[in-house]
Amino acid sequence: xxxxxxxxxxxxMLEHEIENPHxxxxxxxxxxFDDSWNHEKFVENFHIDIVxxxxxxxxxxxxxIDAALANAFRRILLAEVPTMAIEKVFVYNNTSIIQDEILxxxxxxxxxxxxPRMFEYRQEGDEEGTAEDTIEFQLKVKCAKNPSAAxxxxxxxxxxxxxKVTTEYLKWIPIGNQSEMYGExxxxxxxxxxxxxxxxxxxxxxxxxxxxxxxxKDHAKFxxxxxxSYRLLPEIILTRPVEGEQADRLAQCFSPGVIExxxxxxxxxxxxxxxxxxxxSREVLRHEDLKDCVKLNRVRNxxxxxxxxxxxxxxxxxxxxxxxxxxxxxxxxxxxLERLGTQPR
Numbered sequence: 453x454x455x456x457x458x459x460x461x462x463x464x465m466l467e468h469e470i471e472n473p474h475x476x477x478x479x480x481x482x483x484x485f486d487d488s489w490n491h492e493k494f495v496e497n498f499h500i501d502i503v504x505x506x507x508x509x510x511x512x513x514x515x516x517i518d519a520a521l522a523n524a525f526r527r528i529l530l531a532e533v534p535t536m537a538i539e540k541v542f543v544y545n546n547t548s549i550i551q552d553e554i555l556x557x558x559x560x561x562x563x564x565x566x567x568p569r570m571f572e573y574r575q576e577g578d579e580e581g582t583a584e585d586t587i588e589f590q591l592k593v594k595c596a597k598n599p600s601a602a603x604x605x606x607x608x609x610x611x612x613x614x615x616k617v618t619t620e621y622l623k624w625i626p627i628g629n630q631s632e633m634y635g636e637x638x639x640x641x642x643x644x645x646x647x648x649x650x651x652x653x654x655x656x657x658x659x660x661x662x663x664x665x666x667x668x669k670d671h672a673k674f675x676x677x678x679x680x681s682y683r684l685l686p687e688i689i690l691t692r693p694v695e696g697e698q699a700d701r702l703a704q705c706f707s708p709g710v711i712e713x714x715x716x717x718x719x720x721x722x723x724x725x726x727x728x729x730x731x732x733s734r735e736v737l738r739h740e741d742l743k744d745c746v747k748l749n750r751v752r753n754x755x756x757x758x759x760x761x762x763x764x765x766x767x768x769x770x771x772x773x774x775x776x777x778x779x780x781x782x783x784x785x786x787x788x789l790e791r792l793g794t795q796p797r
Contacts, residue, residue: 456482458749463684465748467737475518475752503756510767513685514755522682522755528774529680531669535764536566536587538661538673540579545658548617548649555649555659559591560673562619563642563762564663569773570634574664583628587639587663590623595651608650615651620644622661642763676770678760684750686730694722694745702745705736728756 458464460482464471477487498516505511514522541556548555566587574585581588595614608615619641630639649657668675688710694702699722703711712725732750737743761767 456485460485460487461752462687463750463752465732465734465750467734467743472752475520497753505768508763508767509758509760510771511756511758512771514682514757516753517755518753519755522757525774525778526680526682526757528777529677529759529770530675532667532777533676533770533773534568534665534667535674535676535762536564536568536571536663536665537671538562538564538589539574539664539666540662542660542662543658544660545656547655548651548657549655550649555657558648559659559661560671562622562646562648563764564639565642565764566634566639566663567765568665571665573666581627581662581664583626583630583633585664586627587630588625588627589661589663590625591617591621591648591657591659591661592623593617593621593651594656595653597653612651612653617648617651617657618644619646619648621648625660676762676764678762680757680759682755682757684752685754685756686727686732687749687751688724688727688730689747689749690722690724690745691747692745694742695719698722698742698745701739702736702742705739705742706733707731 459472460477463473476482477485479486479488481487494516501513501515503511503513514525538556538560541552541559543552543555546552546555550558564587571587572585574581578585580586593614595612598611598613601611605611614621622641624637624639626634651657666674688706696719699711699713699720702722703713705711707729709726710724710730711722713720714723715721716723732748734748736746737748759767759771761770765773
């Protein structure tokens with residue numbers, strides 16, 4: 453039974469292969485194990501633990517689910533949580549060396565600090581937009597020589613004025629009552645130092661931009677995350693005591709902090725300290741005298757999620773919105789199943 457339990461709950465990492473990579477805990481697959489769906493059991497075992505949280509990044513553990521559900525959650529974060537992004541660029545003048553279409557593409561990828569929950573989706577074919585579905589920006593800049601620059605100066609930043617066009621030059625133009633609704637300066641690029649183009653004296657840009665609400669599955673510029681990934685929790689089991697010089701070499705086979713060497717009863721001995729830091733390189737399996745002292749596993753239903761926001765929304769808000777979308781999808785799927793069940797055969 454112990455080996456079956458390990459097969460059901462662990463992914464085994466061997467020297468040349470991975471054992472048990474697929475979920476197999478479905479009803480009737482193992483004699484003596486009731487793997488039928490049980491809502492009460494799921495609620496009891498499922499939990500989310502926040503490990504790290506900052507303004508732009510979040511790491512949390514999602515325990516008690518299958519890989520299919522974890523991956524669905526990841527894909528929702530990437531492609532289905534909406535954001536605001538530049539969709540239309542009206543070019544009145546552009547004498548820089550960057551072509552209009554390339555410039556428009558660069559502008560579209562600039563993350564915009566605006567809460568998409570406060571806006572509606574723009575109707576297809578609507579070119580003007582309204583205060584409810586559009587954010588307008590203006591970019592107007594012209595490069596000129598700096599008359600106060602030193603004669604021997606060679607740095608373009610000293611020789612010219614406005615030679616580097618960054619997102620700092622993007623000016624929000626409120627539509628309707630947007631300034632009263634959101635406040636002055638509330639809507640802006642996430643970062644002011646993103647380089648858009650470089651100009652030289654005489655070159656200028658005069659643009660107007662419309663931001664709209666959209667999904668990452670339509671275009672990557674609407675994706676609210678820079679990265680959204682998960683990995684299984686590593687599990688490292690020492691099968692025998694590892695002491696002295698071997699303990700030091702064992703610690704060097706793993707990422708820093710995974711294995712620590714402590715003095716136990718006067719003997720320097722290796723202990724597993726922080727297995728979640730392991731990158732699962734399997735370096736230890738290259739050493740003949742060490743490969744038999746460890747068992748490398750990954751816990752099948754314990755997912756370590758890493759979410760990094762582009763800055764448009766805090767990471768905890770993105771996770772919350774992704775959960776709401778997943779719940780909506782689940783309810784929709786359930787209602788469709790119930791509808792099919794009531795239809796006559």
